[in-house]
Amino acid sequence: MTSRVRLTAAERGEEVLRAAVQAFGRSGYEGTKTDEIARIAGVSQPYVIRLFGTKQQLFLAAVRSVCDRIDQIFREAAKESADLRTLGQNYEVLLAEPEVLLVLLHGFSASAEPAIGDCVRECFGGIYRLVRELTGASAREAREFLSAGMLITVMSAMQVLGPNAISIPWAEEIQKTLGQDED
Amino acid sequence: MTSRVRLTAAERGEEVLRAAVQAFGRSGYEGTKTDEIARIAGVSQPYVIRLFGTKQQLFLAAVRSVCDRIDQIFREAAKESADLRTLGQNYEVLLAEPEVLLVLLHGFSASAEPAIGDCVRECFGGIYRLVRELTGASAREAREFLSAGMLITVMSAMQVLGPNAISIPWAEEIQKTLGQDED
DNA sequence: CCTAGTTGTAATTCACTGATAACAAGCTTG
DNA sequence: CAAGCTTGTTATCAGTGAATTACAACTAGG
Numbered sequence: 001m002t003s004r005v006r007l008t009a010a011e012r013g014e015e016v017l018r019a020a021v022q023a024f025g026r027s028g029y030e031g032t033k034t035d036e037i038a039r040i041a042g043v044s045q046p047y048v049i050r051l052f053g054t055k056q057q058l059f060l061a062a063v064r065s066v067c068d069r070i071d072q073i074f075r076e077a078a079k080e081s082a083d084l085r086t087l088g089q090n091y092e093v094l095l096a097e098p099e100v101l102l103v104l105l106h107g108f109s110a111s112a113e114p115a116i117g118d119c120v121r122e123c124f125g126g127i128y129r130l131v132r133e134l135t136g137a138s139a140r141e142a143r144e145f146l147s148a149g150m151l152i153t154v155m156s157a158m159q160v161l162g163p164n165a166i167s168i169p170w171a172e173e174i175q176k177t178l179g180q181d182e183d
Numbered sequence: 184m185t186s187r188v189r190l191t192a193a194e195r196g197e198e199v200l201r202a203a204v205q206a207f208g209r210s211g212y213e214g215t216k217t218d219e220i221a222r223i224a225g226v227s228q229p230y231v232i233r234l235f236g237t238k239q240q241l242f243l244a245a246v247r248s249v250c251d252r253i254d255q256i257f258r259e260a261a262k263e264s265a266d267l268r269t270l271g272q273n274y275e276v277l278l279a280e281p282e283v284l285l286v287l288l289h290g291f292s293a294s295a296e297p298a299i300g301d302c303v304r305e306c307f308g309g310i311y312r313l314v315r316e317l318t319g320a321s322a323r324e325a326r327e328f329l330s331a332g333m334l335i336t337v338m339s340a341m342q343v344l345g346p347n348a349i350s351i352p353w354a355e356e357i358q359k360t361l362g363q364d365e366d
Numbered sequence: 367c368c369t370a371g372t373t374g375t376a377a378t379t380c381a382c383t384g385a386t387a388a389c390a391a392g393c394t395t396g
Numbered sequence: 397c398a399a400g401c402t403t404g405t406t407a408t409c410a411g412t413g414a415a416t417t418a419c420a421a422c423t424a425g426g
Binding site for chain 1 (some may be wrong): 210211212213214264273280288289291292294295300303307308309311312320322323325326327329330331333334336337340341342343349353354356357358360363
């Protein structure tokens, strides 16, 4: 019926994964229906399942995908200048790709599910280690850095930060302090 | 069948609300079934719905409830000593009541739902304002304080902080830095 | 060109879940 | 003690959503 082109399973899988990041970012693990992911990707719902086995495996793939993206951003930032300030500025760039932060947050939230918890702990631990390696920051400096990142993440989820953010006094007050020195 | 005592709707509502905080803390908004809440509270599932109207309204009540709890903890802490350090130490006390932090986190995650977003923004804004009022902290100090709180919250969700936390090197490294001075 | 593998869909299943309705039992107040 | 309100349950429904199965259409290699 459709005049869609045929892709290899790997290519189609990439498209579905991108759709999954969008959808999971909006509605979380439990809240997202595989049907919705299929609709975004432009394929049928059963095919989404066949490509990834289960909804949970697709979610894990989405979490790993956004962690890779964060990894990538930090590595590129460190090429410019290997300090926390530069990494932080680039983390805020992620506000323009809200799905990335949101999938991460939904991963935290779904950590009670054992398989998801394992994956999320590994990913977050990886980011912590990467930050310290790239910048040579102390544990405490890295902790403060990640803390700020977590606030940005939850504020993004609350839709008070980033593009098309709801304008609220307290949120703007906090936002103004984000550009300031960390030490 | 049961030899349960009859309570007033208000009293039973309190019990159901406590059960809801437990359940939503574990499984989030979408992931928690009203049936599970009913089981914990020891009442039938339809009664849970009748007491709160909808699952969403019950979730909102749970979010407000944990915000009140945080409010309460900060106010009590400030009676001892009205500074961020004292408030922070008391926030860490919440690690012993993980449901509180987890419901808050699940609230952030579910903020895409308009009614939930409104409620969560109001609650979080209230906490920010309260912290500043109680301690006289600057916007930036308050932001750093809340940032640390958010990291504690997500680490609690990842089960790497608090009682019966999974032991992981990077998590313990971060935890050690939490007691240190903030400035 | 035909056959075997690959990509994809339609139809269906089946367990589950929030919500409603109808009903039962207990209190309380005149 | 009867009538009416409150507390609570059982039965049920209508919708849904992940997963399975069977099938169709395309493609490539011999």
